[in-house]
Amino acid sequence: MTNNAIKTWLAESIFSRSLKARLIVSALLFVLLLLPVIGFALNDAFKEQMLASAKEELSAYMYSVLAITEVEQGQVLLPEVLLENRFNLINSGLYALVSAPSNDDKLDQLLLRHKQHIVWSSASFQGQEKPYRLPKPAMGQMDFAEIQINNKPHLIFSFSANFASHAAISGSASEAESSSPEANSSSANPTSNFPVTIHIIKDKRALLIQINAFTSKLWNWLWVILVVLLGLQLSWLLWTLKPLARFTDELNRVEQGQGTQLSQDYPQELNVVAKQLNGLLRNEQNQRQRYRNALADLAHSLKTPLAIIQTQQGLSPSSQEQVANINRIISYQLRRAQSAAGSAWHLGVQAEKVTSKLCRTLNKIYPHIDIHCHVDQQVIFRGDEGDLTEMLGNVLDNACKAAKHQLRLTVLSTGDQVIIHVEDDGKGISQEKQQGIFERGVRADTYAQGHGIGLAISLDLVTSYQGQLSITESAHLGGAKFSFIFPN
Known part of the structure; x- marks a missing residue:
């Protein structure tokens, strides 16, 4: 797939x-x-x-170092011991560096592309590999970044500042003393700018552990x-969704014939649907009952005059035959009209309930036939009980007439189909007659009596339920095998 x-x-x-x-x-x-x-x-x-907290922390350390930084005669002066103890411990993970521009072109070309070299480092930086590049923010600006030292990630906070460097004083102290105050005032020490960048570096591993x-x-x-x-x-x-599950269960009960109405104890959205379905079910049931009552009255009103005509003396054989044909046609059409296949969606009956009644009846009518019934009690025929009785009754009755000693009835379900097999040990039905036997008024030579209308009624009922009825040879008993297939 x-x-x-x-x-x-x-x-x-x-x-x-x-x-x-x-x-x-x-x-x-x-x-x-x-x-x-x-x-x-x-x-x-x-x-x-x-990261923001680490930046604030390094910023605070930078200002503490900046506050004690001095520049004299071009040299950066800082105490050997800083207030923060981790600056004094080797490999403590917190380092302070001061870099300044380099005037050594050779050093610039070989080492420092940013024209910076380290002019001071804290005691904690001893033994560490000097960074290849150090950030150089603009004067008075700060920079927060990440660098690699000894192949380990570190955070670095850099700040650039400009210090005034005092030049050396020429001459002796005596000359300075003999000079006038005006001269002293005019010959003050000259100064020059000395830019430096203070770097505070912290090992990032502790931060990564916290993260x-x-x-x-x-x-x-x-x-x-x-x-x-x-x-x-x-x-x-x-x-x-519990109401929906209960709604589905009640619909299944109605489909299986275990109920006729839906309860209306549902939420507002489903209650309207249940009410409309109940109205539809009531109308359909009342209408079907009216049809059946009307058809029963019609059958009674027609059959009584026909019975009187058949009892008349001197009625010619052709007239008797026509009256019999009229009687068969009326029975056939009435049975078709009474079928509930059109409304079978809300009907249902256990197949075992119908087959057990038929088998008991046939055992009494045909005591010499050994009838074996193999019926799955879980099989539900989705239709009217009377229709299933009519379909199976006609086929079983004909099978009993054709059988010699045995008859087998099998009912099973394959999930989406209900399958019924009726087999006998009679002579069977030839392929030429297998189609014609379902035609009205036609019967096989196997059956000694009957008018040939029962199988035609069964076929019409099966068709009305979108089912199939076929005839083959029984592999177990050797006679005919009638197979019903209904959608489940």
């Missing part, structure tokens, strides 16, 4: 045929899609918050929430 065929089958079997499946699958997909999105959003927000711990706990809780939400949604959907 191809992927497209599988998708089509899933779409038809799940979404097209079941409203409950649609709602449940939609709710599951909603939860399965929503919670991961929430998880990723929360995790990303936590990472951003942790991973939060991520793990977040997804664990999301899984718990997912299971709880799925359980709650499933329970809620089943409770919401």
Whole structure:
């Protein structure tokens, strides 16, 4: 089966045929899609918050280092021991660096593309590999980024500042003392700008550990929430759809003949449907009963005059035959008109109930025939009990007439079909006569009596139920085999 065929089958079997499946699958997909999105959003927000917190922390360290930084004669001066103890511990994961522009062209070409070189580092940076590149933000600006030191991720916060560097004073102190105040005022120490960039570096592994711990706990809780939400949604959907399930059960009971009406204890939306269906059922039942009563009255009113005519003395044989034909035609048409196949959707009867009655009756009429009935008690014939009795009764009666010693009746269900087999051990029916035997007034030579109308009535009834009736040879008994197939 191809992927497209599988998708089509899933779409038809799940979404097209079941409203409950649609709602449940939609709710599951909603939860399965929503919670991961929430998880990723929360995790990303936590990472951003942790990075912002780390930036604020490094910014505070940078200002503490900037406050004690001095530049004299082109050299950066900082205390050997800083206030933050981690700057004083080797490999503590927190480092402070000060870089300045390089005037060494050779050094610039070989090492530092940004014309920066480290002019001071904290004690904690001893033994660490010097970064290949250091950020150089614009003067008075800050930069927050990530670098690799010893192939490990680190966060770096950089700030560029400009210091005034005082030049050396020429001459002796005596010359300075002999000079006048005006001269001293005019010969103040010259100054020059000395730009530096302060870098605070922190190992990122501690931050990653916190993020991973939060991520793990977040997804664990999301899984718990997912299971709880799925359980709650499933329970809620089943409770919401419970009236639909009860509605379906009542329809099935009506279809199987176990009820005639639907209860009206439903929510407002379904109550209207149930009320209309009940009205339809009542009207159909009343109409069918009126038809049957009218047909019964018609049959009685016609058969009585015909019976009187048949008892008349001196009636010619041709007249007797015509009266008999009229009688058969009336019986045939009345039986067809009384069929309930058109309204069989809400009718149903257990096949075993009908077959057991027929077998008991036939055992009394044909005591010399051994009748074996193999009927699945779960099989439901979706139609009128009288119609099933008429169809099977005609075929069984003819089979008993044709049988020598045995007759077998089998009723089974294949899920979507109800199959009935009637077999006898008689002479069977030739293929030439298998079609003609169903015609009105035609009977096989096997049967010594009857007018040939019963099988025609059975075939018409089977056809009205969208079923099939066929004749073959019985593989078990050797005689004829009549097979009924009805949609279930």
